[in-house]
Amino acid sequence: MRDGAQQEGLNLSVQDKLHVARHLDDLGVGFIEGGWPGSNPKDTEFFALAAKELELRTATLAAFGATRRAGLRAADDPLVAALRESGAPVVTLVAKSHDRHVELALRTTLEENLAMVRDTVEHLRAEGQRVFVDCEHFFDGYVANRAYALEVVRTAAEAGADVVVLCDTNGGMLPHQVEEVVADTLSVGARLGIHAHNDTGCAVANSMAAVRAGATHLQGCLNGYGERTGNADLVTSVANLELKLGMQVLPEGALAEATRIAHAVSEITNYPPSARQPYTGVSSFAHKAGLHASAIRVDPDLYQHIDPALVGNDMRLLVSEMAGRATIELKGRELGYDVGDDAERLGRITERVKAMEQQGYTFEAADASFELLLAEEMEGARPSYFDVESWRVLAESSRGTEATVKLRAAGQRLAVIGEGNGPVNALDHALRQAIEQLYPDVARFHLIDFRVRILDQGHGTDAVTRVLIETSDGKDAWVTVGVGPNMIEASWEALVDALTYGLRRHGVPVGTA
Ligand SMILES: CC(=O)SCCNC(=O)CCNC(=O)[C@H](O)C(C)(C)COP(=O)(O)OP(=O)(O)OC[C@H]1O[C@@H](n2cnc3c(N)ncnc32)[C@H](O)[C@@H]1OP(=O)(O)O
Numbered sequence: 099m100r101d102g103a104q105q106e107g108l109n110l111s112v113q114d115k116l117h118v119a120r121h122l123d124d125l126g127v128g129f130i131e132g133g134w135p136g137s138n139p140k141d142t143e144f145f146a147l148a149a150k151e152l153e154l155r156t157a158t159l160a161a162f163g164a165t166r167r168a169g170l171r172a173a174d175d176p177l178v179a180a181l182r183e184s185g186a187p188v189v190t191l192v193a194k195s196h197d198r199h200v201e202l203a204l205r206t207t208l209e210e211n212l213a214m215v216r217d218t219v220e221h222l223r224a225e226g227q228r229v230f231v232d233c234e235h236f237f238d239g240y241v242a243n244r245a246y247a248l249e250v251v252r253t254a255a256e257a258g259a260d261v262v263v264l265c266d267t268n269g270g271m272l273p274h275q276v277e278e279v280v281a282d283t284l285s286v287g288a289r290l291g292i293h294a295h296n297d298t299g300c301a302v303a304n305s306m307a308a309v310r311a312g313a314t315h316l317q318g319c320l321n322g323y324g325e326r327t328g329n330a331d332l333v334t335s336v337a338n339l340e341l342k343l344g345m346q347v348l349p350e351g352a353l354a355e356a357t358r359i360a361h362a363v364s365e366i367t368n369y370p371p372s373a374r375q376p377y378t379g380v381s382s383f384a385h386k387a388g389l390h391a392s393a394i395r396v397d398p399d400l401y402q403h404i405d406p407a408l409v410g411n412d413m414r415l416l417v418s419e420m421a422g423r424a425t426i427e428l429k430g431r432e433l434g435y436d437v438g439d440d441a442e443r444l445g446r447i448t449e450r451v452k453a454m455e456q457q458g459y460t461f462e463a464a465d466a467s468f469e470l471l472l473a474e475e476m477e478g479a480r481p482s483y484f485d486v487e488s489w490r491v492l493a494e495s496s497r498g499t500e501a502t503v504k505l506r507a508a509g510q511r512l513a514v515i516g517e518g519n520g521p522v523n524a525l526d527h528a529l530r531q532a533i534e535q536l537y538p539d540v541a542r543f544h545l546i547d548f549r550v551r552i553l554d555q556g557h558g559t560d561a562v563t564r565v566l567i568e569t570s571d572g573k574d575a576w577v578t579v580g581v582g583p584n585m586i587e588a589s590w591e592a593l594v595d596a597l598t599y600g601l602r603r604h605g606v607p608v609g610t611a
Pocket residue numbers: 134136137138164165166167168192193194203204205214234267325
């Protein structure tokens with residue numbers, strides 16, 4: 099939570115931090131770095147509250163801070179005092195280990211920096227806290243002045259640090275360099291850790307290289323949050339350690355909670371989870387290519403590096419123009435339809451999907467519209483709760499927007515006018531008013547997202563428009579797609595699909611009203 103909170107755009111309240119800490123504890127991590135007490139009131143308050151109300155089952159709380167200022171006694175440094183008084187059983191102490199940083203950033207001597215490390219560690223140890231020393235810029239420092247970088251590690255270990263963590267602060271290293279440097283640094287005799295940034299896209303790979311070389315402590319952030327391009331993603335790192343390197347680092351069964359926890363923390367950080375996040379992303383086990391689906395039908399392992407359930411994720415099949423019959427069969431099965439025994443029908447559905455995708459539809463993002471198409475093919479007719487006779491939208495600058503919808507449902511002819519703050523909103527109101535009396539479930543459906551994309555932009559105002567609508571009934575959500583020569587026609591199609599799918603999902607029999 100300390101380096102993670104250094105990510106651009108990420109700002110956690112004290113309560114947010116307490117929630118994230120509980121999630122990290124559920125994941126079973128050993129230590130949670132809660133922030134830098136004394137550096138800002140929020141982090142100081144976090145530690146005060148955590149001491150009172152945070153009950154951790156597996157994790158131990160760590161407070162982050164720096165070695166004492168040059169020329170001060172550790173006991174007299176107010177930031178060291180804040181670490182001491184934080185109530186955290188562990189302190190992570192950032193120390194300079196690159197000679198140039200000592201001289202230019204700290205503006206002190208190499209000897210004084212060693213004394214700053216020694217004094218601060220000894221002081222906090224004497225006060226009963228365990229200490230991890232994060233050697234900032236260690237790898238660059240090792241290249242510039244190996245003897246000094248190793249001397250900082252030795253000083254920290256001799257002063258009583260439990261672990262000396264080698265930081266790739268600028269994130270510029272590659273795995274072979276990390277492996278070599280860690281192996282050499284072990285000669286100091288200290289227990290080593292790794293803290294890798296992702297500036298070369300190698301944070302996790304560098305962490306794995308360090309562990310293979312002998313590091314036994316790994317620092318990372320959930321969802322790879324962190325300064326600039328982020329830190330080693332925690333879940334990717336622990337999943338690699340457990341599933342690829344055979345090291346049990348989390349409590350038994352905890353890894354299977356990883357996807358749930360990664361997504362729950364995304365809700366708190368208000369940073370949408372990356373679909374392509376290794377292991378936990380919604381696309382991590384999603385299969386689009388027809389050839390992949392055809393092999394997966396025989397054995398999912400043929401196109402998956404692990405069973406997604408091991409990290410709490412799921413396999414998904416994506417229906418698109420790249421689908422083959424196997425994709426349609428597996429997707430049908432996922433949706434509860436047995437499409438497998440009729441090769442002709444499978445071929446027909448596949449061709450329809452490809453033709454519609456060419457017109458601009460996209461089914462991989464609109465499972466609900468695909469399910470209606472599937473139902474139509476399986477049941478001989480498209481599920482329909484109402485027959486639309488006509489619809490019209492009027493927009494006047496002085497009077498707002500008005501939509502008229504005429505339809506037939508349950509033997510009645512209905513003509514309804516709806517108003518809204520725009521054409522789609524007015525159509526939505528009119529359609530709902532028309533059928534709500536007959537199908538009360540409609541009152542529970544809410545439009546939660548609306549996305550418009552102009553396809554074939556070269557055509558200017560002539561272009562084809564695609565609309566994706568996400569609807570929720572408060573419990574589940576579904577996405578429908580419409581395509582048309584303009585936004586209103588495309589939206590109407592997606593709206594009709596949204597209500598039709600919702601009623602079908604609620605088990606309302608067609609034409610019951
Ligand atoms: C690699 C990392 O990400 S480490 C984590 C970095 N995190 C942060 O910086 C976030 C929190 N930081 C802060 O709130 C502030 O920077 C504070 C409270 C720590 C310090 O604020 P200020 O006293 O105003 O100092 P400022 O930020 O301008 O400069 C940092 C000072 O710390 C000193 N310093 C830097 N690293 C260390 C270190 N490892 N040990 C001791 N002192 C250090 C610098 O030399 C500088 O000293 P100076 O004030 O004598 O010039």
